[in-house]
Amino acid sequence: MLNWLKSPASETQVTHGQRLWLYAFAAIIMMLLVLPTLIVIPMSFSDSQYLEFPPETWSLRWYRNYFGSAEWMQATATSLKTAVLTMLVATPIGVLAAYALHASRLPYIRAAFVLLITPMMVPVVLIAVGAFYAYVKLQILYTITGLVLAHSLLAIPLVVIVTGSALQGFDMNLEQAARSLGAPRWRAFLTITLPQIRFAVVTSMLLSFLASFDEVVIAMFISGGDNPTLTRNMFNALRDQIDPTIAAISTIMILITTLMMVLVAIFGRGKT
């Protein structure tokens, strides 16, 4: 132990002993990053009205509350539908755009790229207010179509960046070879290019799903009526009081997100 403390820890010969403060600091911060979220899980199994840790008596009361409520179930269905559709809309048009920007050597591609990543830069409140106004005119307020369009807007920068960086690592000569052997461009793309960037495409799909599933501010404005999203209802419930049902829903959401991450780890291998 003493020897370890005195052994050099880096190229500059700092000893581990001199760095102990850093190790302790890093350990505390990493715990603070992870634990607050995880602590919701045991709390959701408490029988008490007041969130306590560790719970004195365990029960599934809050889960029954959630699964028994038509309102929460409908909101969950809306959220899941919207997220799946967003994934199916944003991924193809985002991948197409990334491919276009990569392959076309027009001088406008830089401007187009900046335009496509603006949804990431513009404050989301502004997008929400703008969409609210536009949807009243287009008469798609409170519809899943409207939600999917707005959430796809948020997802497109993610898809374009992830797929674009994968395309940069792809040798376009392979596609050229396929085309010189007689394949039309679309066929060369589907059989040669797409399999090479498939990990990025899978990652893009899951990012789009999560971007939609977790979104709150836009949903606050343009979801409602018959189609409020889960996050919208959660946010409203949080403003009123601390209902332990939210802990149960949070646990389920953590589960879904973790599942997605595992899927990315399995199918999205390579670089993200």
Place this chain on the structure above:
Amino acid sequence: MAATDLHAADLRRDERLERWKLFGLASPAILLVLVVLVIPVGWLFYVSFVGADGNFSLENYERMVSRKSYLRIFVTTFQVSILTTVLCIVIGYPLAYFISQLPTRWANLCLVTVLLPFWTSLLVRTYAWLVLLQKQGLVNQWAISLGLWDEPLKFVHNMTGTLIGMVHIMLPFLILPVYGAMRAIDKDYLKAASNLGASPRRAFWTVFFPLSTPGLFAGSLMVFVLCLGFFVTPAVLGGGRVIMVSMKIVSNIELFVNWGAASSLGVVLLVLTVIVLWIASRFTRLEQMAGGGH
């Protein structure tokens, strides 16, 4: 001679056509951005210059300057954004440094602790802090039973709670680009510095730190820009006592249905964001900033 010229012209035209066709593949995405983002936001811009009587007027902007309550909102927004960014740097930089010094396998394990909250729903994390920090919450319970303080302290529904929640949410946005920059530093530079007689501290400040600043800069600006427009966490953990620009926009629409007031605030927020990003783009590539978060 003439025939080859003709061919060359044909080929050039074909190539141009091909490029445009390829570019056309981006049109659905561009169309979506135009219809759902650019046109509505352009309309908000227009509305912000229309007065209550329906004519062109600057009254929406004048209100921002003349009313104290609006000034206070901008001060709060900057306060929260600057404090969050500074806290993220103070906490995130050492952590990124620690992780960057580990062997790859351990570093990846530690990065999971950064990525896990990054992927967890924002609402869930905000809720978790609300539960932990409230009067009867875990933090107060444990601290009192340990004898750290006697009365429950107020951590939520004020600035403290807002900052705790925001720092927790923003940390990954700082750590990831900083870590990326640190990993890219060639360790031979540090060896060279030591060989030439620099103390570890001197080697760090004169060699390592300057090389890590592009990542630090990109990360800090990302955090700052995200904070400027943040809504959910201050709305929940601030409990109405911390009012940021985004929250005023929402209440202007939801409570007062005052589009002009909301739009003008939105325009100012957007302009502030663009200014920060423009400054950033002079020092670092925008793609790097955007990609830094993922």
